[in-house]
Structures are given as structure tokens and as C-alpha cells.
Amino acid sequence: MKKFKTQxxxxxxxxxxxxxxxxxxxxxxxxxxxxxxxxVEHFGIEENRGLSARGxxxxxxxxxxxxxxxxxxxxxxxxxxxxxxxxxEASEKEEIHFDNEKCNSMELKNTAIEExxxxxxxxxxxxxxxxxFSIDKRIESVNYCLFGESSGGxxxxxxxxxxxxxxxxxxxxxxxxxxxxxxxxxxxxSYTVSNEFKDFNAESLAEEASRKAIDQLQAKTMASxxxxxxxxxxxxxxxxxxxxxxxxxxxxxxxxxMLKGRVGETIGAKNLxxxxxxxxxxxxxxxxxxxxxxxxxxxxxxxNGMLKTFLHNKKTGKKEGVPSTGNAFKGSYKSPVxxxxxxxxxxxxxxxxxxxxxxxxxxxxxxxxxGLHAGLNAVSGDFSLSASGFAVRGGKKAEAVxxxxxxxxxxxxxMDIEDICSDLKFIMPGSGHVGSPSILIGKLDISGE
Amino acid sequence: MLNQNLxxxxxxxxxxxxxxxxxxxxxxxxxxTIGLVGGLVENTVSGQDYGVxxxxxxxxxxxxxxxxxxxxxxxxxxxxxxxxxxxxxxxxRVLDFRIRIGTPLMExxxxxxxxxKKEKVHLLKEAHESAxxxxxxxxxxxxxxxxVVQKVLIANSEGLWVEDERVRxxxxxxxxxxxxxxxxxxxxxxxASMGFEFYDTINLxxxxxxxxxxxxxxxxxxxxxSGKMPVVIENGFGGVIFHEACGHGLEATSVAKGTSVxxxxxxxxxxxxxxxxIDDGSIPGQWGSAAFDDEGMETRKNILIENGILKGYMxxxxxxxxxxxxxxxxxxxxxxxxxxxxxxxxxxxxxxSSSFEDLISxxxxxxxxxxxxxxxxxxATGEFNFAVMEGYxxxxxxxxxxxxxxxxxxxxxxxxxxxxxxxxxxxxxxxMCGSVSGSIPVNVGQPALRVESITVGGRKER
Numbered sequence: 001m002k003k004f005k006t007q008x009x010x011x012x013x014x015x016x017x018x019x020x021x022x023x024x025x026x027x028x029x030x031x032x033x034x035x036x037x038x039x040v041e042h043f044g045i046e047e048n049r050g051l052s053a054r055g056x057x058x059x060x061x062x063x064x065x066x067x068x069x070x071x072x073x074x075x076x077x078x079x080x081x082x083x084x085x086x087x088x089e090a091s092e093k094e095e096i097h098f099d100n101e102k103c104n105s106m107e108l109k110n111t112a113i114e115e116x117x118x119x120x121x122x123x124x125x126x127x128x129x130x131x132x133f134s135i136d137k138r139i140e141s142v143n144y145c146l147f148g149e150s151s152g153g154x155x156x157x158x159x160x161x162x163x164x165x166x167x168x169x170x171x172x173x174x175x176x177x178x179x180x181x182x183x184x185x186x187x188x189x190s191y192t193v194s195n196e197f198k199d200f201n202a203e204s205l206a207e208e209a210s211r212k213a214i215d216q217l218q219a220k221t222m223a224s225x226x227x228x229x230x231x232x233x234x235x236x237x238x239x240x241x242x243x244x245x246x247x248x249x250x251x252x253x254x255x256x257x258m259l260k261g262r263v264g265e266t267i268g269a270k271n272l273x274x275x276x277x278x279x280x281x282x283x284x285x286x287x288x289x290x291x292x293x294x295x296x297x298x299x300x301x302x303x304n305g306m307l308k309t310f311l312h313n314k315k316t317g318k319k320e321g322v323p324s325t326g327n328a329f330k331g332s333y334k335s336p337v338x339x340x341x342x343x344x345x346x347x348x349x350x351x352x353x354x355x356x357x358x359x360x361x362x363x364x365x366x367x368x369x370x371g372l373h374a375g376l377n378a379v380s381g382d383f384s385l386s387a388s389g390f391a392v393r394g395g396k397k398a399e400a401v402x403x404x405x406x407x408x409x410x411x412x413x414x415m416d417i418e419d420i421c422s423d424l425k426f427i428m429p430g431s432g433h434v435g436s437p438s439i440l441i442g443k444l445d446i447s448g449e
Numbered sequence: 450m451l452n453q454n455l456x457x458x459x460x461x462x463x464x465x466x467x468x469x470x471x472x473x474x475x476x477x478x479x480x481x482t483i484g485l486v487g488g489l490v491e492n493t494v495s496g497q498d499y500g501v502x503x504x505x506x507x508x509x510x511x512x513x514x515x516x517x518x519x520x521x522x523x524x525x526x527x528x529x530x531x532x533x534x535x536x537x538x539x540x541x542r543v544l545d546f547r548i549r550i551g552t553p554l555m556e557x558x559x560x561x562x563x564x565x566k567k568e569k570v571h572l573l574k575e576a577h578e579s580a581x582x583x584x585x586x587x588x589x590x591x592x593x594x595x596x597v598v599q600k601v602l603i604a605n606s607e608g609l610w611v612e613d614e615r616v617r618x619x620x621x622x623x624x625x626x627x628x629x630x631x632x633x634x635x636x637x638x639x640x641a642s643m644g645f646e647f648y649d650t651i652n653l654x655x656x657x658x659x660x661x662x663x664x665x666x667x668x669x670x671x672x673x674x675s676g677k678m679p680v681v682i683e684n685g686f687g688g689v690i691f692h693e694a695c696g697h698g699l700e701a702t703s704v705a706k707g708t709s710v711x712x713x714x715x716x717x718x719x720x721x722x723x724x725x726x727i728d729d730g731s732i733p734g735q736w737g738s739a740a741f742d743d744e745g746m747e748t749r750k751n752i753l754i755e756n757g758i759l760k761g762y763m764x765x766x767x768x769x770x771x772x773x774x775x776x777x778x779x780x781x782x783x784x785x786x787x788x789x790x791x792x793x794x795x796x797x798x799x800x801x802s803s804s805f806e807d808l809i810s811x812x813x814x815x816x817x818x819x820x821x822x823x824x825x826x827x828x829a830t831g832e833f834n835f836a837v838m839e840g841y842x843x844x845x846x847x848x849x850x851x852x853x854x855x856x857x858x859x860x861x862x863x864x865x866x867x868x869x870x871x872x873x874x875x876x877x878x879x880x881m882c883g884s885v886s887g888s889i890p891v892n893v894g895q896p897a898l899r900v901e902s903i904t905v906g907g908r909k910e911r
Binding site for chain 1: 480483486487489490491492493494495496497498499500509510511512513514515516517518519520527530531534535566567570588589591625627631632633634673675676677703706707708710786788822823824825827829830831832833834835836853854855856858859860883904905906907908909910
């Protein structure tokens, strides 16, 4: 990442009555290709760069940002920052820091993947589409098939002397297929996220997406009532991601988390351990320092069912009387400093999926849920989600089920985890990169007929 | 925003390696957000988005490139790089521009940038007071205000030149009620394509009280029932059922590839006789409105379904080409970072002839879904879901006890035939719709209606 010349911006800010100021620059370059019908359908070429400043004025923090880096009007920027600081009333003051600590310097960028030609990446996407059609005659179309990669960086500089910069890259592939049989239509999808090209396997992605669609073609709904429920690794990770905000110190202090005041207490089954690890190789959530410049580190958030810590930034840590956990997070350069997990996952257990099914005997194995942004309330913990998967009978996977809902309360559910499998998987990165193995829950409410 | 020579040069560079069409989308957008937690301003950010998107089309292939660096040299480099991705033989030339400047569908009376931040905070504090004072059980109130002034310039190689300005504001209020170790929430988020005068036309404090009332009601409510039953869905945001069950499936984005359950069904009877559905981006002041779409086409009223018969789709330029259909003014995108595609604007079900009371009194046993959340759909299968945030049992033709949230699921094609009663009380609700061209403001709308049978994802056996 290029060095950004502050060119007297800090001095100007201080002259205008801003005590401390921090500049945050985010930039990225991306390439993606979508294929359809054996041809390239769409190319995307993206360059993004933006700058934000936060600064303290009369002990209040003001924020401002711009994407017009060629034409920054420094006077206007500082005036806007001061106007925003002027209306702030936060009970706990946000501050600018410089710890002067040496963070880990894990390499997050793999330049090797950038040296592979665009032609090879296009060929990969075309191969993925072709394979999908060759797997089964019932694959009617491939409605999304794409490969993309992105590299970028962030730089944080402040008037106290902080100057940190980190670059990373990531690539992803996604395929979604439509299967059809006897007028019945089902879709299935799969993806890979990695910065190593060798991790991208066209055949296995096509196979996985196709299998998911075909397996559901003959699905039926099922009777309503409580059932033992086995969530697949992807579904359990979806739920953990949707509820990850309950571990945020900010939400706890704002009285928006049911976990407030419960550090040191049992909040989950004995076998539940949830880890936040920012220093994993080739993982989208990895970072050596957080968005306030605090060095990151691995910690157990939940250990054998006991809540060990919330995730904190400087401000929430100070209020709690603990150090920052290195989880300060800005969604982008536009966003204020908040809190998010890094690589956040349920620690895998000893069982294979079939062993977990043998243990459950009768119940339902949920492999897909929809409507996570709507049918779920992170404050109350309640969820009711459209779902599909398989019935489990006699300890074995039986017929496919669809058009059902699965409902319960996440906090109750964590206490009711019976088994944890060994098949840890990370889902597509969002705010944080979340993973889980498949988990067996004592009982959840299923609605169908 | 950028001069004609620069735009012409960029469009020309985009065609330099052979293409049928090139387009430039220049966006300058001012954003202001203010967040109150517990009545105090906890965060506020303002800033400017500024970028350029360049799209090139050859046949049905497209390239989309964007950048924040809008210098003449850099735009030329980006346009040429993009054009290489589509290298072909045909070479079009850029026609003379026919310049059109959009006039707002509704006159802006109080320009958002002219209103002091303290005046905005004052409005939010009043809303906070109303929400937090509603009950002792209200333990937290979060209020998020946003205003946006988006200036766009859209020009293309066919000589189209459109400048438009979109002004929008929205305030969301979330109340949290707590008792006996349980927490429940209530939520309202009114918004419009208007200036600050929007808040003169609504009673924000009433919305705030309603959010708290909902949270408190839900705190003391039982679980929703489970299984298939008749459901009466409230007017306004209840329109999310049509948005998910059918709206997405009528977007050319999925119709063009033949992967929508509604592909090839134009002219067929797909819904019950009582159902007429419309998408109209030209309604003055509404949250999903704009004078022009994001491809520079005038927005208009599109009849999607009339008395149960599928009349038309929502079509953008590129998918229109694939389908042999003209644009319906439905090309939309979140920002310069997205290639446009067909999207909904203000989508609603037209009023019917029943009264709301008829709907309830004709239902022996079922669910009255009063407040809805969002939802989603797989357009290929038509399987959709949407959330009920606040419900009531209907017993013997009367509204009974409140019940907590539950998701409603179904299949678009079959549910449209099961809408058997439509009331006469049309209203709108505001939402953000996420899809391939990003997250965009949309209205959903409907009069209250009844679905004779739908799966309710509750937690209690009937």
C-alpha cells in the first residue's frame, strides 16, 4: 500500500481545535468473472479507495469520510469532523491510542495466486460449469458460476504516532445449479474461499452443488412438532454468525445482549467451546492488528460451556475494566469503530456425522436455512427459519424434507447441545469469518403440515 | 459532474476494442447518519461517496469496471482495460448526447444539507422520549437516522445523457422490553424520497410509541402456533409477501435465463382473480421512487399481474436484450460499485373490495400477522419465507391473544392462488432489498389480505 502523506493535515486539525486525529485508509482491487452457457457472461474490474478521519474535539469523537481522494478539501473535512463531534453525547468517551507494541507479523497475502493468469481463472470457472452438467442429467441449468479475487489493505495513522499498514488477499468461487425432475425444481450451491489456487477444485464444487440440488428433488414436508435436530456445519455457522453480536461488549453495554453480566457463568453445554482466532493462516478473518491498531490474539470466548469474555475494543474494555481484546472493527473506511469477531468458530468435537446420527436415533438433519436476516432476533435469541434437510430414522439419514421451519431460542439451544461433530467448516466471510462443525440439539420446534 | 468531453472520451475508450454499447455512471453522494442509544448520540458519520462505473456490452456479454479515481487519464486506462475483456470486431461510435436533467417527482421543501445537525438530533430525542416513556418495561431504545443526497450522471454511447438527484431520509426506531429474564423488541422505520419536510408529514413520536408497544406486547405474548392455517396479513409492510413470493421472480434478472418459476408464463393465469399487482417507481415522494432508473430510463407504472393474469416483467436493458423486450425503467443499482439489473421500486397489490373486518370475521381459526419483518426467496424454485414480528390468534372470527414472531413459508406459484380475499385499505411500508445489484430502497405495499392456507413456523401445536 502506498504511503499516504498527511501533508500537514494533523497540524491543521490541531490548529482548528482537534486534539487528536486519526486517518484510516482502505483500498482494494478486485477481479471477477461469471460464466454462463460455456461463455464468459460478465467481467468485473473494481478499484476502491477511501479515507476517513476521526478526531477528538472537546473530548467528543467526530467522524468524516470521503472517496474523492484526488480532491480532498482539508478545511472542509476538518469542519465536517468538528460538526459531527459537536453533537456527540456518548456516555463513554472514545479515544485515539498508540500502544507502541509490536504485533505479530503474519503474512496475509499470497501473491502467487495473482500471478496465475486471468485465462486460467476463466478456464476454472468454465470447467466448473461444464462439470456440473456432466454429473447428472437432471441438472437443468447453472444459474451462477463465478470466480473472483480481491486484494487490498488498510492503513491507520494518528497524531499520537501510530502508523500501521496491512495487506491481504482472498479469492472465491461460487456455483449454483438448478435440478429438475418430474416438474420439481431444486437448487444447490457450493463455494470455496482461499488465497491458494490449488484449493479450488472445479469438480468437487460442481459435485457438491449438484448433489445438494438432486438430493432435495423428491423432498416432502413433515409433520409439525418438536424434534431432535442435527444442524449441518454450514447451518450451525450461519446461526453463530447471525448471533455473534451477542458476544460484542458494545451490545452488552448497550443492554442489547442477553449475555450481559454472565461472564464466568455457564451459558452452553459442557462440550461447547467458541474460539476467536485472528492468527489463522489463509483465513478471511485474520489480521495482525485491529481497526484501532491494537495487536490481536487468540482467545476462548466460551470454554467448556462457560462464558470467558466478551469481545472488546478500547472503549468497551475500559468501561468493563479489562484490556481491549483486539476486536475493534470498522465495516469499511466509512464506518465508525465498532466490534466484530475475527475467525470465530465452535471448536470441533470427536464425532463423525454418521456417529451423531446414530446417537440421535430419530429426528431431523437440517442442511439449509433461509431468511437469516429476518426470521431471527439477536436480542431475544428467538429464531424461526425456513429449512430443508433430511429425516433421520433408526440412526440413519432417511428421506429428504423441505418446506419446513425450525424454531427455538438460541440461548436455550446452546445449553441443549448434545453432540459436536469433527467437521469444522467456515462459511462465506461477512463481518468476521465464522465456522462450525455440525451440532446435535436436544429438541427444536419443527413446523410443516 | 464530469464534462462532456471527458465522458465522450471515456465512452469512446470503452468501445475501442469493439463493443455494441458503453455506459458511464457517475455518482456523488452525501450521506449523514446519526445513531442514538438510550437517548444519547452514540455515533454520527457524514461523508461523500464518489465514483464512476463503466459498463460495456457486446451481444449478451458485459464488463463492469469502477473506480474512485476520476481523472481523465485514469478513466481512459480503466475504460480501455475493460474493453480488452470483450475484444471483438464491431465498433460503434458515440452518438451526440441528448441532455436531460431530471426534475424531482416531488419538490424538495427542506433540503437535508440545509438542516442543522442539532435540529435532526432534536427530532430524534423527541422520538426517544416517546418510545422510552411508553412503559417501565422498555429498557433500551435505539434510533438510527439517515439522509442521503445522491447525484448521478448516466451517459451512454447511444447519446443518452441524464442527470438526476435522489433525496432520501429514513429513521428507524428499535425498542427493547425486558422482564423475567426475557427480552423482546419492536421496530418501525419510516422513510421517503423527500427532504426534511418528511418529518412534518408523519408523526415520528407515534411510530416510536408503536415500536415500544410492540416490544411490550411481545414480551407478554405466547409462542405462535405451528403448521398450516389461514393467515390475515396486515396492510403496508405486509406487502413483503408479494415482494418475496412473486416480485423477485418477475425480475428479468432471473426470467431472462429461464430460471424463474414465472419464466414463459406471460398471459397465463398465475394468481387468483382478486389479485392485481403493480410496480411503480414514479410515485412522487415514495421511498423506492426516482425520476429515472439507474440506466437513465424514465420510471413508470408497470402492471405485473391483472386480475390474476401475468401481464409483464420488470426489465432492464441487458436482460431486455436477451428476452427481446424493451426496458421498463427497472434498471437499478446500489451505487457506482454495481452493474445495474432489473429490480423492484414500489411494488404493491391493488386494493380489493373486502373490508378488513370481513377478512377477520370470515376466518374461523388462524393467525393475524400485524407486523412483518423481511424475507427471502429462491426465484428458481419459488420457495420463499418472510417473518411475522407481531401476531395475534384469530378465533371464531375475532382477533384474540397476541403471539410472538414466526416465519411464514411457501411456494410463490401456489401461494398466489391462495390469496382469496383482498381488503380496500392499501398502504406502503419501506424496506431495503438486497440482490445482485446491491442493497436498494424499495417500498412494499398492499391492502390487508387473506391467504387461505400457509405454513406458520411457530413453536406451539395448534
